[in-house]
Amino acid sequence: MNKSEFFKPIEDAVNLIPDSKRTPLPDWDLETIRTTQMPSDTDRDALWDAFKTRFDLVHGKCTEGRADLLSLLKEESVTAGYVAPELKADLKPWLQQSGIEIHTSLDDSQIDTYEFGITRAAGVIAETGTIILKDQSTSSRLGALSPWIHIAVLPDDAPIYPTLFDAMNDLGNDPYIVFATGPSKTADVEGILIEGVHGPGIQICSRMKSRH
Amino acid sequence: MLATDRVTGTQVQLMMTCLCDTFFDSVAQATVEVLEHVGCTVEVPEAQTCCGQPAFNSGDWDSTRKVARHTCRTFDSSKPTILPSGSCSHMISHGYDLAFEKEDDLSTAQTFAKSSWELCDFLVNGLGIESWPGRFDAKISLHRSCHTRGTQTYQSAVKLLSSIEGVELIEFDESEQCCGFGGTFSVAYPNTSVSMGKLKIEKLTADKPDIVGAVDMACMMHLSGIANKQGRQFNKLHVSEILMKALRNAK
Amino acid sequence: MKTKQPIDAFARDLPPEIRESVYVGSKAKYDKRLDSLTQSFAAPDDIRKLAGQIKQHTLENLPEYLGSAIEKLEGNGAKVHYAKTGDDANQIILDIMRSVNATKLIKSKSMVSEEIHLNKFLEKNGCESIESDLGEFIVQLDDDMPSHIVTPIVHKNRKQIANTFEKAGLGDYNDDPQTITRRARSFLRNKYIEAEVGLTGGNFVSAETGRIALVTNEGNARFCISANKTHIALIGIEKVVPRDKDLAVLLNLLARSATGQQLTVYTQFINGPKSEAQPDGPENMHVIFLDNERSNILGSEFKEILRCIRCGACLNVCPIYRQSSGHAYRAVYPGPVGAVLSPLLAGKRYPEYADLPKASSLCGACNEVCPVDIPLPELLLRHRNKAKREGIKKASAGTPSMAGWSVLCSTPAMWKTSLRAGKAMDYISLNLIPVPAVQAWAKERSLPPFRGGKFRKWFKDRQKNK
Numbered sequence A: 001m002n003k004s005e006f007f008k009p010i011e012d013a014v015n016l017i018p019d020s021k022r023t024p025l026p027d028w029d030l031e032t033i034r035t036t037q038m039p040s041d042t043d044r045d046a047l048w049d050a051f052k053t054r055f056d057l058v059h060g061k062c063t064e065g066r067a068d069l070l071s072l073l074k075e076e077s078v079t080a081g082y083v084a085p086e087l088k089a090d091l092k093p094w095l096q097q098s099g100i101e102i103h104t105s106l107d108d109s110q111i112d113t114y115e116f117g118i119t120r121a122a123g124v125i126a127e128t129g130t131i132i133l134k135d136q137s138t139s140s141r142l143g144a145l146s147p148w149i150h151i152a153v154l155p156d157d158a159p160i161y162p163t164l165f166d167a168m169n170d171l172g173n174d175p176y177i178v179f180a181t182g183p184s185k186t187a188d189v190e191g192i193l194i195e196g197v198h199g200p201g202i203q204i205c206s207r208m209k210s211r212h
Numbered sequence B: 001m002l003a004t005d006r007v008t009g010t011q012v013q014l015m016m017t018c019l020c021d022t023f024f025d026s027v028a029q030a031t032v033e034v035l036e037h038v039g040c041t042v043e044v045p046e047a048q049t050c051c052g053q054p055a056f057n058s059g060d061w062d063s064t065r066k067v068a069r070h071t072c073r074t075f076d077s078s079k080p081t082i083l084p085s086g087s088c089s090h091m092i093s094h095g096y097d098l099a100f101e102k103e104d105d106l107s108t109a110q111t112f113a114k115s116s117w118e119l120c121d122f123l124v125n126g127l128g129i130e131s132w133p134g135r136f137d138a139k140i141s142l143h144r145s146c147h148t149r150g151t152q153t154y155q156s157a158v159k160l161l162s163s164i165e166g167v168e169l170i171e172f173d174e175s176e177q178c179c180g181f182g183g184t185f186s187v188a189y190p191n192t193s194v195s196m197g198k199l200k201i202e203k204l205t206a207d208k209p210d211i212v213g214a215v216d217m218a219c220m221m222h223l224s225g226i227a228n229k230q231g232r233q234f235n236k237l238h239v240s241e242i243l244m245k246a247l248r249n250a251k
Numbered sequence C: 001m002k003t004k005q006p007i008d009a010f011a012r013d014l015p016p017e018i019r020e021s022v023y024v025g026s027k028a029k030y031d032k033r034l035d036s037l038t039q040s041f042a043a044p045d046d047i048r049k050l051a052g053q054i055k056q057h058t059l060e061n062l063p064e065y066l067g068s069a070i071e072k073l074e075g076n077g078a079k080v081h082y083a084k085t086g087d088d089a090n091q092i093i094l095d096i097m098r099s100v101n102a103t104k105l106i107k108s109k110s111m112v113s114e115e116i117h118l119n120k121f122l123e124k125n126g127c128e129s130i131e132s133d134l135g136e137f138i139v140q141l142d143d144d145m146p147s148h149i150v151t152p153i154v155h156k157n158r159k160q161i162a163n164t165f166e167k168a169g170l171g172d173y174n175d176d177p178q179t180i181t182r183r184a185r186s187f188l189r190n191k192y193i194e195a196e197v198g199l200t201g202g203n204f205v206s207a208e209t210g211r212i213a214l215v216t217n218e219g220n221a222r223f224c225i226s227a228n229k230t231h232i233a234l235i236g237i238e239k240v241v242p243r244d245k246d247l248a249v250l251l252n253l254l255a256r257s258a259t260g261q262q263l264t265v266y267t268q269f270i271n272g273p274k275s276e277a278q279p280d281g282p283e284n285m286h287v288i289f290l291d292n293e294r295s296n297i298l299g300s301e302f303k304e305i306l307r308c309i310r311c312g313a314c315l316n317v318c319p320i321y322r323q324s325s326g327h328a329y330r331a332v333y334p335g336p337v338g339a340v341l342s343p344l345l346a347g348k349r350y351p352e353y354a355d356l357p358k359a360s361s362l363c364g365a366c367n368e369v370c371p372v373d374i375p376l377p378e379l380l381l382r383h384r385n386k387a388k389r390e391g392i393k394k395a396s397a398g399t400p401s402m403a404g405w406s407v408l409c410s411t412p413a414m415w416k417t418s419l420r421a422g423k424a425m426d427y428i429s430l431n432l433i434p435v436p437a438v439q440a441w442a443k444e445r446s447l448p449p450f451r452g453g454k455f456r457k458w459f460k461d462r463q464k465n466k
């Protein structure tokens, strides 16, 4: 069916509505949807703390710096994982030194061999405890999705948005953006919460100082 | 509806509702006494029957309008009309809008709607009464009565009752849930209706109140009808009866 | 008890354990919703109203907003298709699959695809179509129907699911929810990789940017557009919103209303095929806009139902849904939203579903929780009126006629006579009165003693004595 045939009945339908009964487009701003979870202090460290609190509530885990991350990985006794190419210089050597096998490209047919995936976050949202992944900054969609553990590295230059509203206003024109608020989960079976359905069962956000 | 748009004053008419006309005369009496206590002069127009809700809910809007027109003619829209029922007053203030949507006399119905009040709403928002004198020693669970959603009735009833010395309003689970009456629903869906009622009774009486209170006798008729058949009656009172009893206890 | 209404009969015959599952699940979701809204917002009702206005405004100006969304999507490299009916949509999907020589499709949860019965159609045409949402996957294995729009298997317990998995060859009987989930995870991963086409729905489309917002908790929609080269988004025309920023209002409400979460775990924004540098994801993106009676609804007295964002809150709170379960509604959309929508989506088969709007005590709880403030009770009433005007028996079955009663109520003399005559009711057993409505009342309910006219007399005496 062509577009104009398709549109015709829709146009006819809305033309039936008298002008006096039309609803104007409401104008609203951040204040209108203010939540009690909105951080009041917008200093970067304060925002990070606010993010951590919220992220914790949705069962995410935060780490700061390399040692912290490494001990978390050790706790999970991982042996092999994926590291995004752009983080390779920073992360690969010391992870390998710790005895972990590192891949910097992902083989679709072997997705279960990567126990973790480390990719870059485009930013985080403090209000909701959300990690933002974008195509432009996430080298592989599957690398961030298929391993049991996903580590989103938040570099110093990536924004920490105070609110969902702020993040929404800064989406840019990336064809694919994911807001990840905690690990993958379901409550389909008797309402019981199970984490790690199709995506990561463990979702980590790792704040790291850039090398340069 | 904003209080300011509405017709108020102390020369009032009582619309007793068909249920009080047939079954619950004590509620209508209590309503008169309560209104007189606050200085109202009460008229009871003889020709009154019903608001038309049963037909409206069943989808028969021709019949609804027939009854509604009669009601609009029976009451004088320049004086407030008080109903001891959240449901019937909701019918008049909202249902008429819909039933008369495409009718020439929509504005007549709307004018009448502006003069109609549920009792507690009228006491608090029409007359500005903030508290109720007297005494009534009872633990009460007050059923919300669904048709008071989006109106001032329930909160007005709570305000008045909780100001009475000796009254303890108790909280109960699932207060947002319907009793299952629903007018003709109660006979078209007898199984669902009764199951809902049983659940409601369980919740309302869970904390062993002395009284189950309501702002609507329709819910009450259904609930006590079920309880009665089960042989586990509870004490029930309409808010107007509680208000009246409190006054009597003060004397 | 005897009943003429199929939903009431379904409720009566529902196995108690199913009623219990539905009740427990509904109540939990209701409570979580309320907590999350009241904890987050000072005046949640104002935001519901705002969201309702945004959606209503969009619908009233749908040609412009939909047109703009299409233009943006095309500008971003997506191919847009138009499906007047469900059959058209199915055919478009099949044609797309054939054009890329695909026989395997993986689907994330999409109510629209249920509405058009896509799985069955593709299977008939030699294609595999696999549900990847855990609940929907189980529904598919069982050849069952979802019973809730957000939690499709709320009517099943773990034992039933364990049996299903065992039968489907997904391991020995094990009813541990964790094990069930892990088994589905490993089975479906291979399906994602094997599938050539991923199909998703879309929760919202921004007219401003063409961005499709899509939410899932499990991550299945992410997989559906990461592991294969063709993405089809099947979307009802009513999903458009004016601006990106409006998504913030709706997303804020959707998850809270559906599950009590602040945000759904994965909220995705897709506005075109993958970028060049990205190794994973679709090179082709197709967006199918589906009408399927929606333009008719838009021109009708039921248009507000098109605001619906499919959160399921009206089901969870609905006492009739809680008693009868979703399957009672015989359609893809159950509960209050389904009672309004299903008869309309049925088109010419409206009379078959004309009883659904009767499945309500008109208590208004659904409107109170609806994140886009749809006047559901009003729409149910409009249906009842329509069915009455059109003389549809299925709707009126069991409801006493009001014609005689309305004469009685508009003729005061008759009314007063009946107040006296009604006294007879006290002397005969209600069970003996051969009126079905009286029988339906009296089986499990007594009537209070008849006191017709007592108040009138009391009042007259009182006036005399004053």
Ligand code: SF4
Binding pocket: C257, C307, C308, C309, C310, C311, C312, C313, C314, C315, C337, C366, C369, C370, C371, C372, C373, C374
């Ligand atoms: S009608 Fe409202 S409450 Fe019901 S599913 Fe739709 S949006 Fe949710």
